Amino acid sequence: MSDVVAADAAHLWHPFTRQRDHDPARMVASGDGAWVTDLDGRRLLDGFSGLWSVNLGYGRADIVAAIHRQLETLPSASLFGQGHPTAARLAERIAALSPGGLNRVFLSLQGAQAVETAMKLARLYWRARGRTDKTIIVTRDRAYHGTAYGGTSLQGIAANRLPFEPTLPGVRRIGAPHPYRCRSCAGPRPASCTLACADELETLVEREGRDRIAAVIVEPVMGSGGVIPPPDGYLRRLRELCDRHEVLLVADEVMTGLGRTGRWFAVDHFGVVPDVLLMAKGLTGGYMPLAATVTTDAVYEAVTGRDTAGAEFPTGNTWDGHPPSCAAALATLDALENERLVERVAELAPLFAARLRRLEGRPGVGDVRTFGLIGGVELVKDVATGEPYPPETGAAARFAGHCRRLGLIVRPLADGGTVALAPPFVVSEAELTHLGDVLAEAHTATMEELEG
Numbered sequence: 001m002s003d004v005v006a007a008d009a010a011h012l013w014h015p016f017t018r019q020r021d022h023d024p025a026r027m028v029a030s031g032d033g034a035w036v037t038d039l040d041g042r043r044l045l046d047g048f049s050g051l052w053s054v055n056l057g058y059g060r061a062d063i064v065a066a067i068h069r070q071l072e073t074l075p076s077a078s079l080f081g082q083g084h085p086t087a088a089r090l091a092e093r094i095a096a097l098s099p100g101g102l103n104r105v106f107l108s109l110q111g112a113q114a115v116e117t118a119m120k121l122a123r124l125y126w127r128a129r130g131r132t133d134k135t136i137i138v139t140r141d142r143a144y145h146g147t148a149y150g151g152t153s154l155q156g157i158a159a160n161r162l163p164f165e166p167t168l169p170g171v172r173r174i175g176a177p178h179p180y181r182c183r184s185c186a187g188p189r190p191a192s193c194t195l196a197c198a199d200e201l202e203t204l205v206e207r208e209g210r211d212r213i214a215a216v217i218v219e220p221v222m223g224s225g226g227v228i229p230p231p232d233g234y235l236r237r238l239r240e241l242c243d244r245h246e247v248l249l250v251a252d253e254v255m256t257g258l259g260r261t262g263r264w265f266a267v268d269h270f271g272v273v274p275d276v277l278l279m280a281k282g283l284t285g286g287y288m289p290l291a292a293t294v295t296t297d298a299v300y301e302a303v304t305g306r307d308t309a310g311a312e313f314p315t316g317n318t319w320d321g322h323p324p325s326c327a328a329a330l331a332t333l334d335a336l337e338n339e340r341l342v343e344r345v346a347e348l349a350p351l352f353a354a355r356l357r358r359l360e361g362r363p364g365v366g367d368v369r370t371f372g373l374i375g376g377v378e379l380v381k382d383v384a385t386g387e388p389y390p391p392e393t394g395a396a397a398r399f400a401g402h403c404r405r406l407g408l409i410v411r412p413l414a415d416g417g418t419v420a421l422a423p424p425f426v427v428s429e430a431e432l433t434h435l436g437d438v439l440a441e442a443h444t445a446t447m448e449e450l451e452g
């Protein structure tokens with residue numbers, strides 16, 4: 001036991017972790033259902049599904065068997081200039097599930113690659129149509145689109161971008177909706193809300209010129225930037241603006257896709273069809289790395305048409321469409337459909353919301369936000385004004401630490417005040433009640449520490 005802790009302490013460099021403060025004994029060793037077990041045999045409820053990814057829970061024999069069968073049949077195969085049956089079947093399934101006419105599927109291996117692919121696709125699309133100046137990609141405050149250099153350049157979370165500057169040229173930023181912090185639309189969208197945050201896109205287009213803007217990328221429900229569902233009408237307004245100004249709309253559903261919101265895709269809640277749709281994480285139930293960038297015939301034809309500069313899409317990675325990953329995805333989609341798990345998320349969503357909302361009105365609880373099985377609890381220094389806790393207080397990290405001590409995994413977000421939750425779709429009602437109880441107890445302990 002202690003030798004693995006020593007090995008970790010001596011050699012393992014953890015992502016997004018304050019390495020010097022990290023306790024190397026904090027490990028998970030196994031999992032079943034919605035629970036993981038640590039090195040000491042203590043069980044923890046995984047209220048964050050790994051990294052919002054292990055959507056079907058741990059110990060799924062069906063997914064493991066599918067991966068195993070594929071490994072025995074064909075463990076590895078590149079998609080460069082050839083195919084394999086599992087990738088072909090998966091592409092067909094993803095096309096059938098995707099909204100509108102989204103039916104051309106580019107497979108890669110992680111969310112960040114889906115983002116890179118979308119950025120390249122947007123630029124190549126306009127280039128192929130002779131609009132060579134249309135290269136600017138628009139992103140939003142608080143956005144999280146992975147940590148490759150393209151995605152890093154798109155980061156709206158400054159702490160994830162600034163240390164790596166200079167980042168990519170040709171990126172512009174607009175605001176993002178935040179009903180809790182937007183003075184004009186706190187609470188349900190009031191009549192006074194004009195969706196000014198969406199209209200920032202139009203202002204930007206007017207300033208830069210419509211011949212220069214290639215695409216805007218959005219998380220339909222913002223995740224790592226604070227768990228922020230958009231106000232009514234926001235995404236539809238963006239879609240209208242994109243149509244009016246010839247801008248591609250890219251929906252980054254790496255986290256929200258494949259049922260996490262109670263529909264197959266978050267955009268389905270808003271009646272919006274993007275030009276490019278990204279998915280990863282839950283695509284394989286978190287069992288294998290895999291991502292997809294899905295687009296329309298129109299984009300595909302423009303890029304691959306024989307007489308265009310982009311007849312070949314000159315990008316790709318060794319593991320794109322890795323057969324065991326595709327097999328895991330097919331088994332995951334089977335399980336989601338056969339066990340009606342997307343519907344189950346929709347059914348559980350009100351109970352999940354109610355369990356989190358029990359914290360409302362407690363000291364320091366500024367806002368509770370949920371959408372499907374995605375939740376966020378934001379602690380603030382001053383509930384009346386919404387003034388955040390100073391970063392050095394580590395409010396969200398303390399809250400998450402107490403949750404973990406009490407047997408619940410949640411994730412503190414980069415804003416320093418919000419903890420995020422995303423339990424597996426197989427979580428039971430009793431487990432959600434337990435989750436709510438632990439949150440309440442952890443909240444009390446956190447506030448004692450913060451306020452004495």
Ligand SMILES: Cc1ncc(COP(=O)(O)O)c(C=O)c1O
Pocket residue numbers: 110111112113115144145146147219223224252253254255280281
């Ligand atoms: C919206 C969004 N996009 C992209 C990514 C990057 O995905 P990956 O970590 O698989 O590269 C994430 C990861 O959390 C995400 O939430």
